[in-house]
Amino acid sequence: MGGVIYHVLNRGNGRRGIFRKPPDYQAFVQLLLDAKNKAPIELFGFCLMPDHWHLILRPAGNGDLAAYLSWVSNTHVKRYRAHYRHTSGHLYQGRYKSFAVEQDDYLLTLLRYVEANPVRGKTPLVAKAQDWAWSSLGCDRKLATQLLSSWPVDRPRNWMSRVNQPLEPPRRIATSMERCRPLGGDAWTRTMAVKMGISYTLNPRGRPKIKVDKG
Numbered sequence: 001m002g003g004v005i006y007h008v009l010n011r012g013n014g015r016r017g018i019f020r021k022p023p024d025y026q027a028f029v030q031l032l033l034d035a036k037n038k039a040p041i042e043l044f045g046f047c048l049m050p051d052h053w054h055l056i057l058r059p060a061g062n063g064d065l066a067a068y069l070s071w072v073s074n075t076h077v078k079r080y081r082a083h084y085r086h087t088s089g090h091l092y093q094g095r096y097k098s099f100a101v102e103q104d105d106y107l108l109t110l111l112r113y114v115e116a117n118p119v120r121g122k123t124p125l126v127a128k129a130q131d132w133a134w135s136s137l138g139c140d141r142k143l144a145t146q147l148l149s150s151w152p153v154d155r156p157r158n159w160m161s162r163v164n165q166p167l168e169p170p171r172r173i174a175t176s177m178e179r180c181r182p183l184g185g186d187a188w189t190r191t192m193a194v195k196m197g198i199s200y201t202l203n204p205r206g207r208p209k210i211k212v213d214k215g
Helices: 022-037 064-083 105-115 141-147 159-164 171-179 186-195
Strands: 005-011 041-049 052-059 097-101
Touching: 005 064, 005 105, 005 171, 022 041, 022 064, 022 141, 041 064, 041 105, 052 064, 052 105, 097 105, 097 171, 105 159, 105 171
Parallel strands: none
Antiparallel strands: 005 052, 005 097, 041 052
């Protein structure tokens, strides 16, 4: 759906690494830039991790999201196999996942969550999020001007400090990723789920409770 912001992610098959060394990350970032010639999109944030990646973007029109991501993913797989000739099996766990995001504080929280990836977990990759070169927070500034678009919401002045503060994945973000559910306020989420034909993602998990007749 054009004009909607999406959180997109994909993981290596079986949590296998998809980036082995710095040139692998660098090549993928270049793919993100080259793909902008394949479909009009605005990229607001990204983070590449050893076994997965996150993108936050907005396609201009219907079909542009699929065109952009299909080219990035397919080209990445082909080049990966050409470089690492002795690998076998699927590189990714499957097709990328995408979740619509409301353009407000939910977007800011998501951007913070994505850019903080390198400093989260038991074994952080860097001491400060901005030290990770393969994210929208830490990438080369010259590259950033070519690759990234201005945010559709105001960036807090203390943004870098916010990103580096401890942050557990907010429940709504976790649920969005688990259920492929739009991320936003209740009313917006319901409206988007209906528009996108994914109202089932709003249903509670598990079987409905069986009512016992006590009569």
